[in-house]
Every structure is written in structure tokens, then in C-alpha cells.
Amino acid sequence: MSQSFGEQLLGLLPRLGRFARGLTGSTEDANDLVQAACQRALEREHQWMPGTRLDSWMFRILRTVWIDELRGRKVRQGRGVVDAEEEIVVDGPRVIEARLSLDAVRRAVEKLPETQREVLLLVCVEGLSYRETAETLALPMGTVMSRLARARLAIARLTEDNKTDDHSNVVRWS
Amino acid sequence: MPELDDNTLVAYVDGELDAATARDVEQALETSAAARNTVAKLRSSATFVRAAFADALHEAPPAALVAMLRAATPRGRAARHWLAIAASIALLVGLAGGAVGTYQLERTTTQVHDSMARLLGDVADYHRVYAREQRHLVEVAASDTPHIEEWLGRRLKGQLQVPNLKSQGLTFQGGRLLAFEGRPMAELIYTPADGPPVGLCITFALPGMSGAATEQRGDLTISHWVDNGYVYSVVGWASDGRIHAIADSVRAQLHL
Numbered sequence: 376m377s378q379s380f381g382e383q384l385l386g387l388l389p390r391l392g393r394f395a396r397g398l399t400g401s402t403e404d405a406n407d408l409v410q411a412a413c414q415r416a417l418e419r420e421h422q423w424m425p426g427t428r429l430d431s432w433m434f435r436i437l438r439t440v441w442i443d444e445l446r447g448r449k450v451r452q453g454r455g456v457v458d459a460e461e462e463i464v465v466d467g468p469r470v471i472e473a474r475l476s477l478d479a480v481r482r483a484v485e486k487l488p489e490t491q492r493e494v495l496l497l498v499c500v501e502g503l504s505y506r507e508t509a510e511t512l513a514l515p516m517g518t519v520m521s522r523l524a525r526a527r528l529a530i531a532r533l534t535e536d537n538k539t540d541d542h543s544n545v546v547r548w549s
Numbered sequence: 550m551p552e553l554d555d556n557t558l559v560a561y562v563d564g565e566l567d568a569a570t571a572r573d574v575e576q577a578l579e580t581s582a583a584a585r586n587t588v589a590k591l592r593s594s595a596t597f598v599r600a601a602f603a604d605a606l607h608e609a610p611p612a613a614l615v616a617m618l619r620a621a622t623p624r625g626r627a628a629r630h631w632l633a634i635a636a637s638i639a640l641l642v643g644l645a646g647g648a649v650g651t652y653q654l655e656r657t658t659t660q661v662h663d664s665m666a667r668l669l670g671d672v673a674d675y676h677r678v679y680a681r682e683q684r685h686l687v688e689v690a691a692s693d694t695p696h697i698e699e700w701l702g703r704r705l706k707g708q709l710q711v712p713n714l715k716s717q718g719l720t721f722q723g724g725r726l727l728a729f730e731g732r733p734m735a736e737l738i739y740t741p742a743d744g745p746p747v748g749l750c751i752t753f754a755l756p757g758m759s760g761a762a763t764e765q766r767g768d769l770t771i772s773h774w775v776d777n778g779y780v781y782s783v784v785g786w787a788s789d790g791r792i793h794a795i796a797d798s799v800r801a802q803l804h805l
Contacts, residue, residue, distance in 0.1 A: 378683060381621025386683060388614070389743065393605035402608065410614050417621055430681065480601035498563065499595045500602045502677060502768040502786060505565050517556065523563075524555035524591065530598060531590035 397496040400485040412437040491526035553584040562591045563767045673766035676784045680746040687723030697724040701735040707805030747785035754780040772796035
């Protein structure tokens with residue numbers, strides 16, 4: 376009936392991997408990050424309050440490990456934060472050719488300021504509510520909303536120039 | 550009249566505003582093409598971003614990490630179990646309070662669209678809460694399917710036969726009873742081999758509810774349709790195409 380802490384972490388691995396992939400922008404870094412975060416979680420199992428959400432707790436640890444330990448390595452390798460629109464200019468022709476390929480969206484997400492990217496990933500990809508996101512990142516709700524809106528509009532600017540049809544989310548059935 | 554700044558609009562798109570404010574925003578949007586444009590951008594960007602990272606969910610984790618977690622020793626099981634039950638009870642009390650609050654909202658006959666929007670909002674909220682449960686994913690497990698069919702069918706006043714979605718790669722896990730505006734709503738929960746659960750919610754359609762569509766609620770995709778006085782919604786963290794295909798499979802099998 377009940378699962379061990381390790382088993383519960385096991386169940387979360389796909390989502391942790393995805394969040395890490397979004398934060399780091401590479402599968403290799405994401406694997407390192409998830410590994411480090413799981414190790415830290417096992418060391419601190421006693422700090423997790425049963426009955427609360429383990430996923431939020433793990434996202435928080437993962438993000439902390441990223442900021443504390445691994446991100447520096449990447450920045451030192453010369454990959455700084457670039458504004459999303461700059462990316463569009465650089466890759467403009469390719470983006471048009473690819474017609475909003477998901478790869479282009481991933482690259483745009485990767486180039487967002489990190490503070491916006493983490494909010495975007497938690498809300499849009501991991502499905503956390505604004506409140507859960509605010510708690511996970513220790514931010515005020517208003518900050519979550521403004522970062523999320525800025526991130527979403529930056530991503531939309533990428534898609535806007537290439538849009539020929541209506542991207543409404545409502546798909547009518549025949 | 551609410552201020553249609555980007556923060557309000559993103560919260561509106563994600564279903565994070567309370568019902569009254571959301572209605573005010575909806576009204577205000579009618580007179581602002583610029584704000585409608587922003588809403589469309591905020592919606593499409595969420596869809597693109599979610600789709601862009603959908604595949605990442607299926608990447609195999611490193612074997613060494615899996616081995617490390619399998620080796621982690623269980624501890625504190627009993628205490629955790631009881632705390633989980635207490636948390637579930639607290640959650641149910643909260644949900645029941647929410648349902649009563651919603652029911653007391655004033656409704657007019659012209660608010661059919663709103664009632665569908667509220668239903669989809671509730672379906673998404675319930676799914677977000679329950680689909681993440683590991684030990685309490687369902688109220689009655691699939692091993693007791695005859696009971697689920699009898700029990701939830703009775704609450705829905707119809708003949709319920711749990712759809713077989715094996716062709717969609719989904720395994721039935723069980724069901725739970727929810728409520729929408731004071732009426733029973735059944736949720737049948739399925740899981741793929743790898744990935745988050747998919748839900749099928751069934752409740753009584755309100756007068757005027759009709760049509761079928763696939764749309765987004767925050768990060769969730771919902772396919773819904775009305776048939777013979779019931780409204781069906783298939784909800785999950787998957788692409789429009791995937792949810793639509795599951796909904797098609799359900800529609801072919803299930804008619805209360």
C-alpha cells in the first residue's frame with residue numbers, strides 16, 4: 376500500500392527529468408542534476424513532511440541544486456543568458472523554415488532569463504498552480520504572475536511572425 | 550471592470566482567477582481587441598511550451614539513479630500513512646466547501662457557456678489534485694470494477710460500463726465520485742505504461758450544454774462532448790491529438 380521514499384522518488388523521475396531538461400537545456404546536464412537532487416533528497420528525507428506534495432519539494436531541491444552547484448559550471452562554459460528575441464533574430468530563417476518546430480520553442484525557452492524560465496516550466500509544463508509555484512520558488516504570487524506573463528509573451532513573439540493560421544486552442548470537432 | 554494587464558490576463562488564461570473576476574475579464578475582453586490578442590498569445594505559448602517538453606517525460610532515467618532509489622530503505626511508513634489519510638480528509642472537506650460555494654453562485658439562463666467553462670475548470674482542478682496521488686489515486690480500485698459500474702452508474706442514473714481503453718495503451722485504475730455544482734460526477738482513471746493518469750469525467754449536462762471540443766485548461770487538455778443528457782470530459786497532460794483520440798475511443802463505447 377505505502378511506498379518507500381525511494382520508490383516515490385522513482386515515480387517522480389520522469390517529471391524531475393523533464394523539469395531538469397528545461398532548466399539545463401541538455402539531457403546530460405539534466406541527468407546530473409536529477410542525480411544530485413535525488414541524493415540530496417535522500418539525505419534530507421527527514422525534512423520532507425509526509426502528507427505534503429513530494430513533487431513540489433523535489434522541484435525546490437532540484438532548482439536549489441541547479442543554482443548552487445551545477446549552473447556555475449555551465450555559465451563558466453560560456454553559455455550565458457540571452458534574451459529570447461535575440462535568439463529569434465539569430466535563428467530567424469531556420470525558425471521560419473521549421474514552422475514553429477518544437478525544437479525552436481525549446482531553444483526559446485532555454486534562452487529566457489532563468490527567473491522566467493523556472494516559473495514557465497513549473498506552471499505550463501509541470502502543471503503547478505500559481506500558489507504551488509510561489510511556494511516552491513519562495514516568491515510572491517504577483518512575481519510568479521508577472522514572470523509567467525513576460526515569459527509567455529516572449530515565447531509568443533517567436534511564434535507570431537511565423538503564424539499564418541489561427542492558433543486558437545479550441546479545436547472544433549467536425 | 551478589472552484592469553486587463555498582462556498579469557490578470559495570464560491568470561485568466563490559466564484559470565487562476567476566481568469565478569466572478571473571470572467573468573468580469575470575459576466581459577471586458579469583448580471590448581478590447583488588443584487584450585484578446587494578448588490572451589491568444591498567452592494561450593498558444595503555453596500549448597507550445599507544454600508540447601515542446603512532452604517527449605522529455607518519456608526519456609529513460611539513468612540506470613544507476615534508478616538502482617540508487619530502489620535501494621533506498623523504507624522508513625516511517627505507518628506514520629506517513631496516517632498523515633496521508635488526514636491530509637486526504639482535509640482535502641475532501643476543502644473540496645466539499647468549494648462545491649457548495651460554487652453552487653451558491655447566481656446563475657442565469659444565459660450562462661450556459663459559463664457553466665461549461667466552470668465544469669471544465671472543476672474537471673481540471675480535480676484532475677490536478679487526484680492524478681498526482683500515488684496511494685489514493687482512486688477511491689475504488691479497478692479490481693472492483695463491477696462495484697464501480699453499479700455504484701457510479703446508480704449515482705449517474707444510468708447504465709455505466711467502464712470503457713476498455715487498451716487500444717489507447719491505457720489501463721483502468723479505478724474510479725471516484727466527485728461533484729459538480731451539487732450533482733454527482735464520476736471520474737474513471739486510467740494510466741499509460743509510462744506517464745501521468747488520464748481521467749474520464751461524467752456528469753449531468755446542464756440545460757443548453759451541447760457541442761464537442763478539445764481545449765486547454767492551463768497545462769491540461771480536455772476533450773468534452775454532450776450525449777443524451779450527460780457531459781463527458783477526457784482530461785490529461787497530453788497533446789490535443791492524443792486526448793482527442795482517447796475521447797473518440799470512449800465515445801465509441803460509452804452511452805449512458
